[in-house]
Amino acid sequence: MNKLLLLFAFLLFFQFSNAQEFTQQDTLRGSITPERAWWDLNYYHLDIEVKPDDKFISGTNTIRYKVLDANQVLQVDLQPPLVIEKITQDGENLEFKTNGNAHFVKLEKTQKNGDYNEIVVHYSGHPKEAVRAPWDGGFSWKEDKNGNDFVATSCQGLGASVWWPNKDHMYDEVDSMLISVKVPKGLMDVSNGRLRKVDKDTNTYHWFVSNPINNYGVNVNIGDYVHFGETYEGEKGLLDMDYYVLRDNLEKAKEQFKQAPKMMEAFEHWFGPYPFYEDSFKLVEVPYLGMEHQSSVTYGNQYGNGYLGRDLSGTGWGLKFDYIIIHEAGHEWFANNITYKDIADMWVHEGFTMYSESLFIEYYYGKEAASEYLLGIRKNIRNDRPLIGPYAVNKAGSGDMYNKGANMLHTLRQVMNDDEKWRATLRGLNKEFYHETITSDQIEHYLSVQMGGDFRPFFNQYLRTTDIPVFEYQIDGGLLKYRYQKVVEGFNMPLRIFLDKEPKWITPSSNWQQLSIKKGTSIEVDPNFYVDVTKI
Secondary structure, X not given: OHXXXXXXXXXXXHHHHHHOOOOHHHHHHHOOOHHHHOEEEEEEEEEEEEEOOOOEEEEEEEEEEEEOOOOOEEEEEOOOOOEEEEEEXXXXXXXXXXXXXXXXXXOOOOOOOOOEEXXXXXXXXXXXXXXXXXXXXXXXXXXXXXXXXXXEEEOOOOOHHXXXXXXXXXXXXEOEEEEEEEOOOOOEEEOOOXXXXXXXXXXXXXXXXXXXXXXXXXXXXXXXXXXEEEEEEEOOEEEEEEEEEXXXXXXXXXXXXXXXXXHHHHHHHHHOOOOOHHHOEEEEEOOOOEEOOOOOEEEOOOOOOEEOOEOOOOOOHHHOOEHHHHHHHHOOOEOOOEEEOOHHHOHHHHHHHHHHHHHHHHHHHOHHHHHHHHHHHHHHOOOOOOOOOXXXXXXXXXXXXXXXXXXHHHHHHHHHOOHHHHHHHHHHHHHHOOOEEEOHHHHHHHHHHHHOOOOHHHHHHHHHOOOOOEEEEEEEOOEEEEEEEOOOOOOOOOEEEEEOOEEEEEOOOOOOEEEEXXXXXXXXXXXXXXOEEEEO
């Protein structure tokens, strides 16, 4: 018997290991290695030249850091085929060893706790060309219909080190950053933050970001752009909202981008002040669908409502707004303000932001319309994998993090049953974790405190399993008998049902319970709760 148990355990381990094949490179990319942990990012100056004709980039990144714990080896990341030419500190060349995408720099200068030091990484090459931006990112080398170069970067998941050298882990955001980009004459670069100056002789654009920014949020956008903008009176005062679009699309953009201040009004209502007043807000046209680059949100939705003209919910409400303007700008609160430490917790970005679409609808069209939208996107949920992925290997969870994550939050709101408190909770999240990198556990704990109970089983059910709770019930004469099936231990989410159209709160668990009812009573479960229903 013991041998059989050992064999069974080995087979389970073997099966799990094959299902989760991760390499040393996954660990170097996805974990806080000893060579990352001892220093804290303070400032970047990314100074590059982009040559679209050759699909070539070159330049430097100055990395300023604070020493937290004395060490002499520092990890910097840059992905082939880009090449590090040299790394210097205080003008002296440093030795470094390369292991795939990770480069381990041997520092000659003694690193003392509390000191601020810099290294300068010189690099060049032909960066990875995006295959299906922004999902399989890199550089998008395109042309507009007039034959002008139209170039943009995108790199979430793949990593910012696909096009520039940096500390490529999300846990440590740089405090501020200068982005200098030299581009061919006649073209403009638009990057994050505010335009500090333009060197006309070299056609170099200098953009300064004064707030913390995650690596994949940094972007370069190059094109024959024209600019227009407006000033929005927001919760923190006057906010500059700037728009950069291809010359031929100016009139279409002026009409379609009227949704941007409407977005800002709705999201400041729900989430609190826009998190980056100091850096302004921008929409920038790009040759792919779009991405949530901080203060430089990229747009390629062809100046129409929906998702490339489609309603993802199938209800009609998805055609009331431009999906990319609303969704990608929603990420300014959930992704850029509140940022995951590990991509395993990416649901925090996508679940809340998909949910923000329904809040935009609610703000302008009412609560019932928002609910219809959320129920409509449920049909897109596959329940193939848990929403939370494996940690420390740069692996996200299921793509259900969008639709299922949104419906989980919608369900939580039903349980709270207090709309003003729910709004205060969303605003409180953005205040509590302002400009921070966080874990799912932190978000779950915060929400549990606001709910006034232990909601760990709730989050374990929806985030860490693929099972949807089944509300199982039967009618036995004058008794309604009910329980939850396919739930984790301790799952006892309150549920609103309707008895002859009258609302009634019950608290099912995995054990049978019963309730006296009149014979012939009709029973419905509120569809706003994301549960399956089975009548025996």
